[in-house]
Amino acid sequence: MAHHWSNWSGGVVAQPAQILDVADEAALAAAIRSAAVPVRPVGSGHSFSPVAAVPGGTLLRLAGFDHVEPLADGDDGARHVRVGAGITLGALTERLHAMGHALANMGDIDDQTVGGALGTATHGTGAAFGCYPSMLEALTLIDGMGNRRMISRAEEPELFKAMAVGIGTGGVVTEAVIRTVAPYRLERSRYALPIGDMLADFEARMAAARNVEFYYITGSGQALVMESRETEGDLVARPPDRDQEGLRQLRLAAKLTRAAPRLRRFALGLALKGHVKEHFVEDWHKAFPTDRDGIRFNESEYHLPAEAAPEALKRVIERVERNFRDVYFPMEVRTVAPDDLWLSPFFERPTVSIAVHHEAGRPFGALLAEIETIFADYEGRPHWGKMHGLKAGQLRKLYPKWDEAIAARRELDPKGLFLTPYMRELLGQ
Ligand SMILES: Cc1cc2nc3c(=O)[nH]c(=O)nc-3n(C[C@H](O)[C@H](O)[C@H](O)COP(=O)(O)OP(=O)(O)OC[C@H]3O[C@@H](n4cnc5c(N)ncnc54)[C@H](O)[C@@H]3O)c2cc1C
Incomplete structure (x- = not known):
C-alpha cells in the first residue's frame, strides 16, 4: 500500500511504497540492504525542493538517534x-x-x-x-x-x-x-531603512554586528534590518511575535493595490509602522529561532559571491515588483562564511544569500524562472533544500570539485540505492 508524504509547505508530495522508522544502526543497515529502492532518509520534511521525497521505494525515518x-x-x-x-x-x-x-x-x-x-x-x-x-x-x-x-x-x-x-x-x-x-547571550535590535541606503552601504551595514540580516518588504522600498551582538547584559524579554499579523497586512495591501504600486508603497509604509522596532536580549538558543508556522510559503534561495549581491538584489527587486505583484512575502538577505566542503554552496566563496518567498499554493514556476536568469549572471549556487531548476550540467560548472564529490558517492553507493529520479537528474547519475 502506498503512503502519502508531503513536505512542510505542501509543495512536494510523494507516495513511498513504505515508510520505515529505524531505531538503531543495525536496523538501519538491515533496512538499507533489503528495503524497496530507492531509499531516502527524511528529517523534518522542511525542504522546499524534492530532496527528501521518494516516489515508490522507501522513506527512512530515524526514530531515536537523539543522543x-x-x-x-x-x-x-x-x-x-x-x-x-x-x-x-x-x-x-x-x-x-x-x-x-x-x-x-x-x-x-x-x-x-x-x-x-x-x-x-x-x-x-x-x-x-x-x-x-x-x-x-x-x-x-x-x-x-x-x-x-x-x-x-x-x-x-x-x-x-x-x-x-x-x-x-x-x-x-x-x-x-x-x-x-x-x-553566549545576544542582544537583538531591528530597524527600518530605505533599500537604496542599504544597497549603497551594503558591505559596511552587513558587517555592522556579529549577525546581520535584512528583509526587503516587497513593494515597500524598505528594508527591515536585524542586528545581533554578544552581550553580558541582563535578559530582556522578547516581545510577542507579530510577524504573522504583519504578513496578513502585507497580503491585504498587495491585494488591494495590485494595479497601483505607488499606493502600495504608501500603504506598506503605514502598515510597517509598529512592526519595525524590536529589541531583546536572549540566550543564544532562544535568540536565533523565529516562529514561521503561520501562513506557509515556498522559497528559493541563491548563494552569490558577496560582492555581486547588491546589484543582483536590485535587479531581483525590480523584476519581482514589476512582473509579480501578488508576491508580498519579504525577501531575506544574509551573509555566510566560506568553507572547504565540496558540495557546499559556500565552497571557497564569501557569500551573500538572497531568498525569495511566495505564499504556498500559489504558482512559483514563472517567478522562479525569472529570478534564476538573474542569479545565473552571478554564478549563483542554489540552496539544496529550496526551489531551483538547476541540473547536473549547470551545477558541475558551479562546483570546482563536483566530479570528485560524485565519484565519492558512487563508491559509497555503487548501486545508486539513494537515487530517486529527481536526485539522478540533480547529480547526473
Ligand atoms: C520555515 C522554514 C525555515 C527555514 N529556514 C532556513 C534557514 O534559516 N536557513 C537555511 O539554510 N535553510 C532554512 N530552511 C530550509 C531547511 O533548513 C532545509 O531544507 C533543511 O534541510 C530541512 O531539514 P529537515 O530535517 O526538514 O530535512 P529534510 O527536508 O527532511 O531533508 C533534507 C535533506 O537531508 C537528507 N537527510 C535527512 N536526514 C538525513 C540523514 N540522517 N542522513 C543523510 N541525509 C539525511 C534528506 O534525504 C534530504 O536530502 C527553512 C525551511 C523552512 C520550511
Missing part, C-alpha cells in the same frame, strides 16, 4: 559534542545549553533535524559564520551497502569534504561530531 554527548576538550581547547542525526535542532540546542555548550550560529528556525540541516548546508547569517556542516569534525553513516563508516576530517580529509554536505546521498548519517563554543 547528545559532550566529548573531552581538545589540547587546543576546542570543544566538541557527539550528536544523533535524528534529533531536532530545537531539542539539541536546549540540551547543549544545559550542558554548557552552544552552537556558534543558527538559522531562522530550529525544527529541522541534524541530518537534514547537514544534508542541505542549512545556514544562518554572519560573515564570520559558516553553514551547519562547517561545524562538523566527523560523521558516521551507513552506506549504500549497509556498512558503517566513520568519516573524520582528521583521518580522511578528502572523503570528509566530499560527504559533509550529503543531500541524502552516499549514506544515511547516524551521528555527527560537531564543534561547539561556550554559551
Whole structure:
C-alpha cells in the first residue's frame, strides 16, 4: 500500500511504497540492504525542493538517534559534542545549553533535524559564520551497502569534504561530531531603512554586528534590518511575535493595490509602522529561532559571491515588483562564511544569500524562472533544500570539485540505492 508524504509547505508530495522508522544502526543497515529502492532518509520534511521525497521505494525515518554527548576538550581547547542525526535542532540546542555548550550560529528556525540541516548546508547569517556542516569534525553513516563508516576530517580529509554536505546521498548519517563554543547571550535590535541606503552601504551595514540580516518588504522600498551582538547584559524579554499579523497586512495591501504600486508603497509604509522596532536580549538558543508556522510559503534561495549581491538584489527587486505583484512575502538577505566542503554552496566563496518567498499554493514556476536568469549572471549556487531548476550540467560548472564529490558517492553507493529520479537528474547519475 502506498503512503502519502508531503513536505512542510505542501509543495512536494510523494507516495513511498513504505515508510520505515529505524531505531538503531543495525536496523538501519538491515533496512538499507533489503528495503524497496530507492531509499531516502527524511528529517523534518522542511525542504522546499524534492530532496527528501521518494516516489515508490522507501522513506527512512530515524526514530531515536537523539543522543547528545559532550566529548573531552581538545589540547587546543576546542570543544566538541557527539550528536544523533535524528534529533531536532530545537531539542539539541536546549540540551547543549544545559550542558554548557552552544552552537556558534543558527538559522531562522530550529525544527529541522541534524541530518537534514547537514544534508542541505542549512545556514544562518554572519560573515564570520559558516553553514551547519562547517561545524562538523566527523560523521558516521551507513552506506549504500549497509556498512558503517566513520568519516573524520582528521583521518580522511578528502572523503570528509566530499560527504559533509550529503543531500541524502552516499549514506544515511547516524551521528555527527560537531564543534561547539561556550554559551553566549545576544542582544537583538531591528530597524527600518530605505533599500537604496542599504544597497549603497551594503558591505559596511552587513558587517555592522556579529549577525546581520535584512528583509526587503516587497513593494515597500524598505528594508527591515536585524542586528545581533554578544552581550553580558541582563535578559530582556522578547516581545510577542507579530510577524504573522504583519504578513496578513502585507497580503491585504498587495491585494488591494495590485494595479497601483505607488499606493502600495504608501500603504506598506503605514502598515510597517509598529512592526519595525524590536529589541531583546536572549540566550543564544532562544535568540536565533523565529516562529514561521503561520501562513506557509515556498522559497528559493541563491548563494552569490558577496560582492555581486547588491546589484543582483536590485535587479531581483525590480523584476519581482514589476512582473509579480501578488508576491508580498519579504525577501531575506544574509551573509555566510566560506568553507572547504565540496558540495557546499559556500565552497571557497564569501557569500551573500538572497531568498525569495511566495505564499504556498500559489504558482512559483514563472517567478522562479525569472529570478534564476538573474542569479545565473552571478554564478549563483542554489540552496539544496529550496526551489531551483538547476541540473547536473549547470551545477558541475558551479562546483570546482563536483566530479570528485560524485565519484565519492558512487563508491559509497555503487548501486545508486539513494537515487530517486529527481536526485539522478540533480547529480547526473
Ligand atoms: C520555515 C522554514 C525555515 C527555514 N529556514 C532556513 C534557514 O534559516 N536557513 C537555511 O539554510 N535553510 C532554512 N530552511 C530550509 C531547511 O533548513 C532545509 O531544507 C533543511 O534541510 C530541512 O531539514 P529537515 O530535517 O526538514 O530535512 P529534510 O527536508 O527532511 O531533508 C533534507 C535533506 O537531508 C537528507 N537527510 C535527512 N536526514 C538525513 C540523514 N540522517 N542522513 C543523510 N541525509 C539525511 C534528506 O534525504 C534530504 O536530502 C527553512 C525551511 C523552512 C520550511
